[in-house]
Amino acid sequence: METSLERIRKDIEALSHFNATPGCGVTRFSYSKEDRQARDYLLEQFKSLDLDVSIDGVGNIRARYLGKDSDAPIVMTGSHIDTVLNGGKFDGVAGVVGALEIVRVMHENDIRPTHSVEIVIFTEEEGSNFYSTMAGSKALTGKYGIDDLKKISNENGVSMFDVARQFGLTPENVEEHRIRPGEVKAMIELHVEQGAVLDDEKKTIGIVNAIAGMKTFVVTFTGKSNHAGTTPMYLRENPMSAAAQVISEVEDILQQVGTHSTVGTVGKIICVPNVPNVIPNKVAFTLDVRDVDPRGIRAAVAEFKKRVADKAAAHKVEVDISLIAQGQAIQLAGTVVGTIETAAQELGLTYKKMNSGAVHDSAMMAELTDVGMIFVPSVAGRSHVPEENTPFEDIKAGCDLLLKTVLRLAR
Amino acid sequence: METSLERIRKDIEALSHFNATPGCGVTRFSYSKEDRQARDYLLEQFKSLDLDVSIDGVGNIRARYLGKDSDAPIVMTGSHIDTVLNGGKFDGVAGVVGALEIVRVMHENDIRPTHSVEIVIFTEEEGSNFYSTMAGSKALTGKYGIDDLKKISNENGVSMFDVARQFGLTPENVEEHRIRPGEVKAMIELHVEQGAVLDDEKKTIGIVNAIAGMKTFVVTFTGKSNHAGTTPMYLRENPMSAAAQVISEVEDILQQVGTHSTVGTVGKIICVPNVPNVIPNKVAFTLDVRDVDPRGIRAAVAEFKKRVADKAAAHKVEVDISLIAQGQAIQLAGTVVGTIETAAQELGLTYKKMNSGAVHDSAMMAELTDVGMIFVPSVAGRSHVPEENTPFEDIKAGCDLLLKTVLRLAR
Numbered sequence: 001m002e003t004s005l006e007r008i009r010k011d012i013e014a015l016s017h018f019n020a021t022p023g024c025g026v027t028r029f030s031y032s033k034e035d036r037q038a039r040d041y042l043l044e045q046f047k048s049l050d051l052d053v054s055i056d057g058v059g060n061i062r063a064r065y066l067g068k069d070s071d072a073p074i075v076m077t078g079s080h081i082d083t084v085l086n087g088g089k090f091d092g093v094a095g096v097v098g099a100l101e102i103v104r105v106m107h108e109n110d111i112r113p114t115h116s117v118e119i120v121i122f123t124e125e126e127g128s129n130f131y132s133t134m135a136g137s138k139a140l141t142g143k144y145g146i147d148d149l150k151k152i153s154n155e156n157g158v159s160m161f162d163v164a165r166q167f168g169l170t171p172e173n174v175e176e177h178r179i180r181p182g183e184v185k186a187m188i189e190l191h192v193e194q195g196a197v198l199d200d201e202k203k204t205i206g207i208v209n210a211i212a213g214m215k216t217f218v219v220t221f222t223g224k225s226n227h228a229g230t231t232p233m234y235l236r237e238n239p240m241s242a243a244a245q246v247i248s249e250v251e252d253i254l255q256q257v258g259t260h261s262t263v264g265t266v267g268k269i270i271c272v273p274n275v276p277n278v279i280p281n282k283v284a285f286t287l288d289v290r291d292v293d294p295r296g297i298r299a300a301v302a303e304f305k306k307r308v309a310d311k312a313a314a315h316k317v318e319v320d321i322s323l324i325a326q327g328q329a330i331q332l333a334g335t336v337v338g339t340i341e342t343a344a345q346e347l348g349l350t351y352k353k354m355n356s357g358a359v360h361d362s363a364m365m366a367e368l369t370d371v372g373m374i375f376v377p378s379v380a381g382r383s384h385v386p387e388e389n390t391p392f393e394d395i396k397a398g399c400d401l402l403l404k405t406v407l408r409l410a411r
Numbered sequence: 412m413e414t415s416l417e418r419i420r421k422d423i424e425a426l427s428h429f430n431a432t433p434g435c436g437v438t439r440f441s442y443s444k445e446d447r448q449a450r451d452y453l454l455e456q457f458k459s460l461d462l463d464v465s466i467d468g469v470g471n472i473r474a475r476y477l478g479k480d481s482d483a484p485i486v487m488t489g490s491h492i493d494t495v496l497n498g499g500k501f502d503g504v505a506g507v508v509g510a511l512e513i514v515r516v517m518h519e520n521d522i523r524p525t526h527s528v529e530i531v532i533f534t535e536e537e538g539s540n541f542y543s544t545m546a547g548s549k550a551l552t553g554k555y556g557i558d559d560l561k562k563i564s565n566e567n568g569v570s571m572f573d574v575a576r577q578f579g580l581t582p583e584n585v586e587e588h589r590i591r592p593g594e595v596k597a598m599i600e601l602h603v604e605q606g607a608v609l610d611d612e613k614k615t616i617g618i619v620n621a622i623a624g625m626k627t628f629v630v631t632f633t634g635k636s637n638h639a640g641t642t643p644m645y646l647r648e649n650p651m652s653a654a655a656q657v658i659s660e661v662e663d664i665l666q667q668v669g670t671h672s673t674v675g676t677v678g679k680i681i682c683v684p685n686v687p688n689v690i691p692n693k694v695a696f697t698l699d700v701r702d703v704d705p706r707g708i709r710a711a712v713a714e715f716k717k718r719v720a721d722k723a724a725a726h727k728v729e730v731d732i733s734l735i736a737q738g739q740a741i742q743l744a745g746t747v748v749g750t751i752e753t754a755a756q757e758l759g760l761t762y763k764k765m766n767s768g769a770v771h772d773s774a775m776m777a778e779l780t781d782v783g784m785i786f787v788p789s790v791a792g793r794s795h796v797p798e799e800n801t802p803f804e805d806i807k808a809g810c811d812l813l814l815k816t817v818l819r820l821a822r
Contacts, residue, residue, distance in 0.1 A: 085684075195641030212640055216687055227794050228676035228699045229623055229768030230606030233665060235792060240677050241662060247655035254644060265639035266651050267687045269680055269694075273496075276627055276678045276697035276736075278795055283680075286687035288639045325687075357640030381646060383638050384689055 001109055003101045003399035009392045011097040014041060015081065016089035025086035025386030030059065030124040030136070031167045038081050042121065045100055049107050051119070057174030058149065058164050059123040060140045065103045067116040067410060073185035075113075075410040076369075077102070077402060078120035080136070080361060084128055088388020090192045094376065094395055096121055098190040102403040113410035115185055122361040129154045129163065137361035141368055142178045149174065184369040186336055186409045189362040190402045191373060192390050196381025197354060204397045205351035206375030207340050210292040211363045212261070212355060213329030215301060217287045219246065219308055223317040225273065225281035236279055240271065242315040243283040246308050250287065257303045262296035263357060264289045264304075292329050292355040330363050333370030336409070340372050343404040349397055372405070374398050412520055414512045414810040420803045422508040425452060426492065427500035436497035436797030441470065441535040441547070442578040449492050453532065456511055460518050462530070468585030469560065469575050470534040471551045476514045478527040478821060484596035486524075486821040487780075488513070488813060489531035491547070491772060495539055499799020501603045505787065505806055507532055509601040513814040524821035526596055533772040541571045544736075548772035552779055553589045560585065595780040597747055597820045600773040601813045602784060603801050607792025608765060615808050616762035617786030618751050622774045623672070623701040623766060624740030626708055630657065630719055634728040636684065636692035647690055651682065653726040654694040657719050661698065668714045673707035674768060675700045675715075703740050703766040741774045744781030747820070751783050754815040760808055783816070785809050 018037040021027040028034040039061065046053050051063040064074065079095025099119040106117065123136030130152040138144040149161040149171055164171040193199075198206050221239035250264045258264075265288045272282040287304060291297045305321060312319035337353070344351045354375070362371045376398040379389040429448040432438040439445040450472065457464050462474040475485065490506025510530040517528065534547030541563040549555040560572040560582055575582040604610075609617050632650035661675045669675075676699045683693040698715060702708045716732060723730035748764070755762045765786070773782045787809040790800040 084686075193641060194638040195643070196637075196646045197641075197643065200646065214640065224791075224793070225796050226607075226792055227605040227769055228678055229625065229674065229701045229770070230604060230608075230789075230794070231674070231768070231792055232606070232608065233662060233674055235607045235611065238676075240658065240680075244655045244658035244677070247651065248659040251644060251652060263640065263642070263644055265649075265688070265690055266655070267639055267682075267689045267691060268685045269651075269682045271678075271680045274679045275495075276699050277676070278678045279676055280678060281796075288687050290640045357642070358638055359640070378641075380635075381637055381642055382635070383641070385636050385692075 001105060003105055003396055003403055005392055005396040007104065008097055008101055008395055008399060011100060012089060012093055015093050021086055026083050026089045027085050027087065028081065028083045029128045030082040031129065031163050035082065042096070042100065049103055051103070056140060056177035057169055057171040058136055058139045058160065059167065059169050060136045061121040063119040065106060065117045068112055068114050070116060072115045073183060074116045074118045075406055076118045076120050076184050076187045077189065077406055078122070079189050079191055080122045080125035082124055082126050082128060084126050084384045086386055087384050088386060090388055090390045091194065091383055092125060094192050094390065095190040098399045098402050101399050102406055105403055113407060115410040117406055117410050125361055130160045134359065134361055134364055135160060137364035139174050140179055141364045143364060145175055146172065179368055181368060186370045186372065187362055187365040188336065188372045188374065188402060188405055189360055190398050191360060191375060192383065193375040193378045194358050194383035195378065198352060198375060198377035199379055199381060201352060203350045203352045204377065204394055205344055205349045205401060206354045207337060207344065207351055208332055208356045208373035208375060209337060209353050210332060210355045211330045211359055212290040212292045212357045213294055213297055214288060214290040214325070214327050214359065215297055215323060216325040218284055218322045218324050219287060220282065220284040220320045221312060221317045222282050223315070226279045228277040228279055231279060237316045238279055239283040239317045240280050242311040242317050243285055245311045247285060249307055253300055253303045253307065257299040259291055259293045259296035261293060261355060262289065262291040262300050264300060290357050294329055327359050330366045332372055336370045336372035339408055340374060340401065340405050343408065344401055347400055347404060349401060374401055412516060414516055414807055414814055416803055416807040418515065419508055419512055419806055419810060422511060423500060423504055426504050432497055437494050437500045438496050438498065439492065439494045440539045441493040442540065442574050446493060453507070453511065460514055462514070467551060467588035468580055468582040469547055469550045469571065470578065470580050471547045472532040474530040476517060476528045479523055479525050481527060483526045484594060485527045485529045486817055487529045487531050487595050487598045488600065488817055490600050490602055491533045491536035493535055493537050493539060495537045495795045497797055498795050499797060501799055501801045502605065502794055503536060505603050505801065505809070506601040509806070509810040509813050512810050513817055516814055524818060526821040528817055528821050536772055540565045540574065545770065545772055545775055546571060548775035550585050551590055552775045554775060556586055557583065590779055592779060597781045597783065598773055598776040599747065599783045599785065599813060599816055600771055601809050602771060602786060603794065604786040604789045605769050605794035606789065609763060609786060609788035610790055610792060612763060614761045614763045615788065615805055616755055616760045616812060617765045618748060618755065618762055619743055619767045619784035619786060620748060620764050621703040621743060621766045622741045622770055623703045623768050624705055624708055625699060625701040625736070625738050625770065626712060626734060627697055627699045627736040629695055629697055629733045629735050631693065631695040631731045632723060632728045633693050634726070637690045639688040639690055642690060648727045649690055650694040650728045651691050653722040653728050654696055656722045658696060660718055664711055664714045664718065668710040670702055670704045670707035672704060672766060673700065673702040673711050675711060701768055705740055738770050741777045743783055747781045747783035750819055751785060751812065751816050754819065755812055758811055758815060760812060785812055
């Protein structure tokens with residue numbers, strides 16, 4: 001009994017056509033026309049499998065394949081279908097299609113486990129609309145309430161609460177649909193790695209031990225704008241010089257004080273006024289630090305802050321450091337990790353036990369239930385880009401492993 | 412016989428009200444409504460002084476106060492009235508108002524020198540519309556022809572040629588109105604320093620010996636975008652790290668290989684996709700290098716290029732360096748510098764012989780005639796910002812010096 005590569009391919013290709021930017025990767029924001037089309041496609045599949053479908057106030061979809069004991073805690077599996085701007089067709093979708101496919105296999109083989117198996121599709125994982133990642137799973141797991149949904153807003157200033165209503169949902173009921181403690185026996189998410197480790201080491205499967213914690217800061221240096229030609233070097237108060245020195249030392253900081261798993265990234269920089277012949281008066285940049293080991297984050301951030309202060313003084317500029325996002329490192333459930341590993345061995349798959357540098361919806365579930373994650377390789381580690389790719393054979397291997405794992409947990 | 416502080420103040424204040432961004436500095440782009448209003452104000456003044464006014468195909472205004480010998484080469488003085496976005500009220504305007512004021516003084520005292528004295532207002536010095544600085548003086552001095560005016564265009568893709576036509580000018584005639592060799596005896600421009608040297612040394616006047624040459628480069632590092640959490644440091648091809656290292660070494664490069672007058676500025680940086688949790692795939696920045704001594708530019712650029720290549724290799728990223736602007740260093744005319752200095756001594760003004768880090772319209776005139784420049788202090792060196800300031804007493808001192816110098820050259 002195995003999953004079907006052809007059906008997996010067909011589902012992924014079909015979903016990739018619900019896309020606001022054909023020719024420039026896949027763009028499917030939550031609550032968009034494309035999101036509606038993708039939801040309709042999936043709901044149609046769920047209907048053909050006779051699943052019990054419920055949709056909460058922000059659009060999280062749950063589709064239940066009933067087990068023999070309808071009162072027993074459910075085994076949940078799924079992921080998300082929203083994307084970043086110009087993203088790829090596998091991120092999120094692999095886990096949703098995988099969940100659909102394993103339920104199809106159970107259905108066609110008339111397998112009825114003790115525990116119900118539920119496909120879950122989380123809304124707005126990427127934060128593309130409201131700049132708040134995993135807003136859907138946060139709502140479903142009680143981390144976001146109505147007040148939070150009214151606070152976060154899109155670039156037009158419209159709140160997630162209002163956008164969800166405009167999409168035909170009833171966000172005022174979102175708190176009633178939260179997952180209750182004891183409701184879920186285990187949550188398994190299949191996802192593309194989004195990193196190059198599996199591809200680099202030629203492994204088909206990653207079994208996730210822990211999800212990295214993270215802290216994101218904005219550092220803003222403020223100096224004095226002046227003419228680039230008329231201001232001698234000794235009279236400058238140049239925030240660009242201070243910023244460049246700090247950014248250029250990030251790798252050194254990680255090597256000096258981080259653990260072997262600490263990573264740090266400056267992904268965004270803003271320069272004001274950003275004109276070639278004007279010394280900037282403001283340079284602001286983000287630093288994203290992650291590690292499965294909280295000590296790595298703690299040490300790197302402390303050293304980083306020290307150097308920021310040093311550079312500000314050396315360049316006679318003001319500085320502000322603000323924490324804009326954070327998440328705690330999460331150890332996944334040892335029992336589930338063990339179940340996945342045994343199943344991988346039985347299937348003869350090459351695998352690596354590894355950490356996830358990215359946060360996923362499953363991490364939101366970790367306080368409520370036992371969580372496991374299965375990674376499949378991302379070619380060259382590319383993700384959130386049009387070139388994002390995972391061979392369908394690897395996705396099928398991940399689906400077969402998901403099937404075996406879920407059947408064992410739900411039996 | 413001296414200039415009038417009250418009239419100077421009144422003119423500068425009046426011009427500052429022709430402004431697209433009240434409350435946020437002065438914004439007066441060439442060919443805008445505000446430019447039209449400022450031109451009308453000045454043309455009204457010229458009319459009351461019975462000046463012969465001519466306007467060329469791109470809007471350069473020349474207003475002649477006739478000398479006794481109408482065939483003798485003219486003495487020219489003036490500057491520009493266009494500004495950068497959210498600039499100050501003195502840059503350019505000081506030299507135009509100064510030129511107007513000295514002609515007023517000649518007119519009210521019925522002084523008629525041998526040589527005609529001509530006020531000149533150059534169009535589009537700042538390059539705010541077409542990203543090409545000194546486009547007006549380049550046209551007037553033959554450096555730009557019709558083809559060039561058709562090539563440079565604004566952010567809507569409309570050429571300077573077409574915008575000038577829409578403004579009611581006849582750019583097709585621009586080449587006929589070029590200044591001919593022998594037509595101008597000398598050009599003197601009064602301008603705010605735009606740097607902090609005079610303010611720092613408490614001098615009222617700067618007498619410019621030379622205008623710095625400059626080269627501006629765009630350096631583009633291209634690597635691979637990837638997820639900030641899932642990509643180990645050793646698998647990254649990160650253009651931000653390479654860029655930050657180069658930028659952080661600019662000051663060191665100047666100290667190691669520059670002259671005492673070399674300056675270097677990174678004023679603009681672009682990061683793609685510029686998202687906190689994505690390793691950038693492209694970081695591009697400008698480097699503006701200036702020096703009155705060409706050896707300083709040459710040595711700094713060579714060392715800069717070497718380090719750019721080193722950092723690209725170290726971070727496994729591609730790199731491209733493009734020269735986007737350049738100007739040669741210009742020595743101003745020794746005879747004119749001497750005339751200004753003698754006049755400054757006679758007026759009992761504190762002065763400093765200095766270099767100009769910024770290029771000015773006068774530099775465009777240097778191939779056609781003898782050029783001199785008079786600087787007045789910029790408070791704290793601030794320029795191209797709303798806070799730009801020069802005490803009116805200092806502007807009046809500059810105008811008195813301009814008057815004495817022009818009368819001596821035109822007598």
